[in-house]
């Protein structure tokens with residue numbers, strides 16, 4: 466039951482997070498929305514009066530995340546669900562390996578989420594049937610070309626959340642991992658061919674919101690993409706390398 470739940474959603478200004486925000490608001494949830502870009506959050510605030518709490522900010526800034534936690538605490542006093550969807554994807558050029566790319570990815574995809582978890586846990590403890598949800602990635606199942614920074618950070622986040630599940634079970638806080646494959650966040654790049662392995666962000670968001678109600682340990686999609694990954698992982702080394710490169714995003718594709 467989504468109606469009336471107090472949900473903190475990060476990454477709400479675009480892509481999967483923005484679509485999830487709409488879906489959850491349409492179903493009567495109360496949302497605390499975070500991203501650095503304010504305008505899309507304000508549009509939701511105006512469209513769903515009384516349902517949206519604006520808590521914008523840069524999640525890589527620990528102090529800002531603490532402020533956001535305090536604002537939610539003062540306004541709602543508790544959280545029932547936290548959905549950590551904010552993330553970025555930068556590709557690595559191994560010919561000019563730059564450790565700063567890894568650093569930025571770890572900062573946004575791992576450290577920022579740990580700041581959010583620090584602020585969220587006391588609020589979840591005061592919430593109803595608490596649920597902690599983190600968006601990781603299906604690509605951590607097998608190494609992908611140029612995904613060293615993104616994959617390493619998301620693998621760290623996966624471990625962080627999965628091991629939190631072990632300790633939070635005693636407090637009846639459920640933890641769900643969301644593992645998208647490649648999702649088209651730009652309608653311009655979406656086409657029938659890509660839909661075989663890429664879902665549009667709207668479809669991904671609907672699927673996540675529907676599955677979250679069952680509180681699974683993990684929500685993985687699109688299934689076609691995963692089958693491809695599994696086949697790849699078991700191929701002879703040369704074939705695996707060649708096909709993995711074909712499956713990877715082109716250098717001009719930037720969405721996470």
Ligand SMILES: NC(=O)c1ccc[n+]([C@@H]2O[C@H](COP(=O)([O-])OP(=O)(O)OC[C@H]3O[C@@H](n4cnc5c(N)ncnc54)[C@H](OP(=O)(O)O)[C@@H]3O)[C@@H](O)[C@H]2O)c1
Pocket residue numbers: 475476477478479480481482499500501502503522523524525549550551552553554573577600601602603644645646647648649650666720721
């Ligand atoms: N799209 C895919 O194929 C795919 C695949 C696997 C996993 N994922 C994961 O799914 C999630 C959503 O992906 P998406 O493709 O929908 O991404 P997106 O459209 O790029 O949206 C990312 C969101 O994260 C927010 N964000 C990024 N850095 C932030 C920061 N420092 N502070 C606050 N907010 C920040 C962005 O808001 P601002 O820029 O306004 O701050 C935006 O709302 C991400 O965690 C991504 O890694 C996506």
